[in-house]
Amino acid sequence: MIAILSVGLILASCAPEPTTPTQPTAPTTPAEPTEEEAIIIPWGTASCLSGPYAAWGMEEHYIQEIQVDDINSGGGCWGDILGHEPGFRANGQLYKWELIAYDAKMDPVEGNKVISRLIYEDKCKFIHVFMDQVYLAAKSMLIENKVLTTVQGDSPDSVGPDSPYTFRTLLSNPEINPRVYAPWIKDNLGVQTVAMISEDSEMGRLHCEHYGDQFSDLGIQVLAEEFYETLATDFSAPLAKIIALNPDMIFSPHAPSEEVGLIVKQARELGYEGILFEGVCPATKTLVDLAGWDALEGFYSVNAVSPPFPYPQQQWFYDEYTARHGVDAWSGGLFDRADDPYNLTLAIEKANSLDAEDVAAAWESMTGDELFSFFGPGAYMGGQTIYGNNHILVPRHWVSMITEGKEINVAEIPPPPGL
């Protein structure tokens, strides 16, 4: 019975549909030219969307969503400021991005799984990786598959001739920041002695080493270098040692705001009245939540820009980000990680190709107005003298300070030349 019914259904579906006789139609006006169809290409990201570091990972994800929407729609930055049509072109074909984000949890093992999926299942030829340890674990897979990779990290092992298709997107570089900020500290803050406190990680020690060298070269005496375990919360012991030495400045060259906020709070609780300076971009709301405006009075940080913004792309990004996620979610340090989708896309257009080798060659040759930076004009592709290739963006640098319950810009420093 079932077999008969099934056969009947199949025959019924195969039967031609009855047609009605066509009627002559009136002439119509010529059709409007249709919008050119763009090919969607995936841009994969090995993000950090859960766990203790998810706050940074989610911020980066939000940035990427905004950039991809902007490029695809030819919106405020890509369209109005940079003068591009919606999408981007290579070999005459119009393309648009599709953001595919997976949670690598900032863990190398998870990262390998995620990147493998992005390459082999989603066929991504462009991938962004959150943090060096995830990139380094999947480095050979990315290079073998000729994936144009951007890395949010500052390890020297992530860039260089053995990473021919990899570009660094984080603008806080351990080798570059000290060359910019140490002289500024010397010239503007009158610091003679400094004590450094940093997390005990490869990057923490590297930042300390480079800053220590720069301070010493400038005649600033480094009284102490204290290291603590990542995610530590009680800094009373190292701070007690440091404060006993009475430094002009306590400097944290490489630590997230979750730790810096507590360092500031506990330093002030122990009666320290000198300068407190953070060597990476801040998450201001976290700092304020942990330390309070009073403790943060006179606190300096870098690679962050606060309103009023001098450049239109900064204002646009601030408006867009706060419209989507609220003013409370905003931090001037977001600019530090926001350049790469635009420069990647500009590099594809310059290369007129989607091939990783062509795009990499084009990207490292981009100069002047060919490059984009939220930090302002004058950025260039550098790193040759440090890493062996020009795969990092050397931007303008900024110093900001918290005073009277708000964060203000106190210095805008041109990119250091010759890197």
Added chain:
Amino acid sequence: MALFTQGLVNGLEMGCLYALMALGLCLIFGVMKTVNFAHGEFLMLGAYATYYLFGQIGMPYILSFILTMALLFALGFGIEKGFLRPIRGNTVAGFIFTLGLSMFLMNLGWLVFGLVTKGVPSPFPGLLQVGTVRTSVERVVTAVIALGLIGGLMYIVYRSKLGRAFRAVAQDPEAAQLQGVNISHISSLSLAISLALAGASGSLVACLFNILPSMGVRPCALAFVIVVVGGLGSIPGAIIAALLVGLVESFVSIYVGTIWSWGAIFLMAFLVIAFRPQGLRGRA
């Protein structure tokens, strides 16, 4: 000498807080013979309760502190009656339940409370300086509150009828039952008090440090070390061990380096277990 005194003060302050963190774990093990792997997550819940009551709503801190303890106390009753009572006596089931509860609460925390680290303003701002030794008013108040609660618990356990019942159940539940002690009621009370102490610890930690769903992991690990070093189920042992842990952490941080402090704590635990397996005040 000044640095030594500073280290001593820091170590004792933190030792008092660690003792408060560990006593809840000690109590529940002593009475219910249950290892509560979710102890750190209850501390986390106490911290978030303080964040919302004191930090967001603006309730006076002491009131929010008491309310936090009360909420966690009630939660303890509910968990014992609903989940632990049916598996009482089954150590493995209790182990698995509390482990699962720990993971559940932490991940629920990420979902409900969000990803961003939070903080609360200091309810007791100010600096205290005696000679060259400096500390914050907040840390001193924290130590005083912790000592007060520890004293209260000691009074209950060693001077009250309820405490006699706790000790009777800890020694021999069957004999205690034959003497008319209501085991279910005592178990519920011990878990409720344990969670209230965890909540109190969380409330104090929230004002000193930061608040995030994974904040309970390190305190829980420390609490386990303290309970083992002090002697399983021994309240005086846990107090002594907690002060030792605080002092080791402080002095190693000052004289060797902060990155070595946890290693030193675990080395101390290893040595105690190696030479005195029952712990400092445990019975052989």
